[in-house]
Amino acid sequence: MAKKENKVYGILAEFDNPAELLHAAEKVRDAGYKRFDCHSPFPIHGMDEAMGLKRSPLGWMVGFMGMTGAGLGTLMQWWMNAVDYKLVISGKPFFSYPAYVPVTFGVGVLFAALTAVFGMFHLNRLPMLHHPVYYSDNFGKVTDDGFMISVEATDPKFDAQATKSFFESIGAKSVELLQPE
Amino acid sequence: MEFDSLNKKLEEKGSNGKLALILGIIGLAASAFGYFQAEEQFYFSYLTAFFFWGSIALGSLFFTMVKHLTNATWSVVLRRISEAFMAFLPLMVIFFIPIIFGMKQLYHWTDVEAVKHDALLTKKAGYLNTTFFYIRSAVYLIVWTVLARVLYKASVRQDTEGHSEALDKKIKGTSAAGIILFALTLTYAAFDWLMSLDPHWFSTIYGVYIFGGAFLAAICSITLVALSLESKGILEGVITTEHHHDLGKMMFAFTVFWSYIAFSQFFLIWYANIPEETIWFLHRVEGSWKTVTLLLVYGHFLVPFLLLMPRFVKRRSTALKVMAIWILFMHWVDLYWNVLPNFSKHGMHFHWLDLSTMLGIGGIFVWHFWKTYRANSPVPVNDPKLSASIEFTNF
Numbered sequence: 001m002a003k004k005e006n007k008v009y010g011i012l013a014e015f016d017n018p019a020e021l022l023h024a025a026e027k028v029r030d031a032g033y034k035r036f037d038c039h040s041p042f043p044i045h046g047m048d049e050a051m052g053l054k055r056s057p058l059g060w061m062v063g064f065m066g067m068t069g070a071g072l073g074t075l076m077q078w079w080m081n082a083v084d085y086k087l088v089i090s091g092k093p094f095f096s097y098p099a100y101v102p103v104t105f106g107v108g109v110l111f112a113a114l115t116a117v118f119g120m121f122h123l124n125r126l127p128m129l130h131h132p133v134y135y136s137d138n139f140g141k142v143t144d145d146g147f148m149i150s151v152e153a154t155d156p157k158f159d160a161q162a163t164k165s166f167f168e169s170i171g172a173k174s175v176e177l178l179q180p181e
Numbered sequence: 182m183e184f185d186s187l188n189k190k191l192e193e194k195g196s197n198g199k200l201a202l203i204l205g206i207i208g209l210a211a212s213a214f215g216y217f218q219a220e221e222q223f224y225f226s227y228l229t230a231f232f233f234w235g236s237i238a239l240g241s242l243f244f245t246m247v248k249h250l251t252n253a254t255w256s257v258v259l260r261r262i263s264e265a266f267m268a269f270l271p272l273m274v275i276f277f278i279p280i281i282f283g284m285k286q287l288y289h290w291t292d293v294e295a296v297k298h299d300a301l302l303t304k305k306a307g308y309l310n311t312t313f314f315y316i317r318s319a320v321y322l323i324v325w326t327v328l329a330r331v332l333y334k335a336s337v338r339q340d341t342e343g344h345s346e347a348l349d350k351k352i353k354g355t356s357a358a359g360i361i362l363f364a365l366t367l368t369y370a371a372f373d374w375l376m377s378l379d380p381h382w383f384s385t386i387y388g389v390y391i392f393g394g395a396f397l398a399a400i401c402s403i404t405l406v407a408l409s410l411e412s413k414g415i416l417e418g419v420i421t422t423e424h425h426h427d428l429g430k431m432m433f434a435f436t437v438f439w440s441y442i443a444f445s446q447f448f449l450i451w452y453a454n455i456p457e458e459t460i461w462f463l464h465r466v467e468g469s470w471k472t473v474t475l476l477l478v479y480g481h482f483l484v485p486f487l488l489l490m491p492r493f494v495k496r497r498s499t500a501l502k503v504m505a506i507w508i509l510f511m512h513w514v515d516l517y518w519n520v521l522p523n524f525s526k527h528g529m530h531f532h533w534l535d536l537s538t539m540l541g542i543g544g545i546f547v548w549h550f551w552k553t554y555r556a557n558s559p560v561p562v563n564d565p566k567l568s569a570s571i572e573f574t575n576f
Contacts, residue, residue: 059492098447099452
């Protein structure tokens with residue numbers, strides 16, 4: 001039990017300002033870490049690149065699902081109006097596709113919007129009920145004036161002592177191990 | 182100033198301005214010859230070409246004003262391009278003259294005898310009469326000329342005098358009043374010059390429809406100039422891929438806007454199915470006109486809509502250039518489809534005058550653009566937002 005309590009789940013390093021955080025992120029990226037994250041009170045320009053993040057695939061997901069929605073919307077109306085319940089409306093053909101455009105558009109947007117929201121949740125691994133950074137008492141500062149980098153123990157390159165001294169060598173103000181108290 | 186050397190480079194590397202002028206004169210001469218061959222065809226072809234090139238200048242006027250009003254940063258490096266396009270507006274006064282001579286051939290409502298025996302046209306005569314038409318056209322042309330001149334001069338003054346509160350106020354004030362005047366004049370110009378070709382027909386959304394196409398054409402033209410500067414190595418690091426990307430986004434957005442308005446116009450008329458409204462679309466699905474209509478649906482909407490969606494298309498110069506040229510071509514098809522069915526009613530008949538009038542006015546338009554663009558610094562050097570515009574990046 002005592003052994004488990006002392007398990008290290010990650011490392012949290014604090015930096016002085018956004019510029020240092022950005023440069024530190026570049027060094028962490030170049031050192032080959034994959035499962036790390038940067039925390040700051042506001043977005044920092046160029047951070048995606050500094051962290052070596054790829055472009056989010058969300059746009060392609062939304063595009064694909066939007067088109068799927070539009071296709072299904074058309075199919076639904078065709079089935080309703082031209083197959084299942086035929087009604088003559090102002091003398092037009094059963095399959096009057098111009099009339100379907102607003103609903104097709106609407107279903108397309110609905111699919112795209114839902115994909116955008118839930119795809120974002122999925123890509124951000126949400127909902128996430130707990131994260132090692134919450135073991136730190138210091139972490140609350142990132143909503144105010146803290147600029148921090150966390151590395152998770154699941155990272156293949158992670159080693160509690162080596163990573164700790166790595167952060168100290170790149171100029172972290174303070175480094176702490178993330179473990180239950 | 183570092184941009185002085187750029188200006189010189191622009192001069193040296195040339196911009197085919199002279200070639201455009203020569204082609205323009207040849208085009209105008211050929212069109213004048215065509216006038217004696219096929220008078221009526223000449224007027225309809227001429228009106229299409231006149232409005233095509235005019236719409237690029239008008240769209241650029243809107244681009245300039247809306248960027249001033251929104252205090253936009255990204256577009257500052259592109260401002261001189263849109264200003265040089267809108268500088269064509271005063272020339273529209275001269276190019277309007279042939280239309281005055283063609284009133285009888287172009288506009289059925291000028292025929293006083295026919296109007297007398299036409300209940301609908303008699304009721305419209307209070308608005309659709311020659312005198313009022315001339316007054317209105319003069320108002321549009323004067324408003325556009327004044328707006329273009331005032332905005333252009335104030336912008337150039339910023340280069341020599343430096344930025345000042347007073348100048349900023351003048352530019353923004355002119356744009357604020359100008360954008361309202363622009364909306365009204367463009368709407369009524371579209372009604373008068375294009376919609377009244379078929380005097381029985383009416384559509385209240387028509388002005389917005391013409392505006393959508395005009396602004397789209399302006400964005401494509403600005404993009405083409407930006408890309409041509411890039412290919413000559415001019416303004417390297419000033420107008421960058423980031424600016425091309427944003428222009429691509431605007432192209433995509435206004436492709437959708439035009440399609441939305443065009444479909445809205447069609448949709449309500451198709452749904453209500455009232456003969457006096459559907460007749461306009463009936464003329465456009467008759468014979469070979471149906472092919473042109475379908476070409477617009479696929480070429481003006483579906484193809485650019487799908488192709489402009491991915492990010493890499495907007496960031497690759499060649500792809501963006503192809504899209505800009507294609508959409509400009511489609512804009513011409515759109516105007517052709519609006520004007521020419523009033524002349525060749527039962528199917529499309531391409532005439533060489535359609536080409537020569539485009540070449541004639543277009544040559545002068547392109548020549549005038551490069552002349553104006555070269556006359557000043559290629560970017561507004563004293564704009565306080567300039568460095569932010571150069572450094573701008575997309576996420």
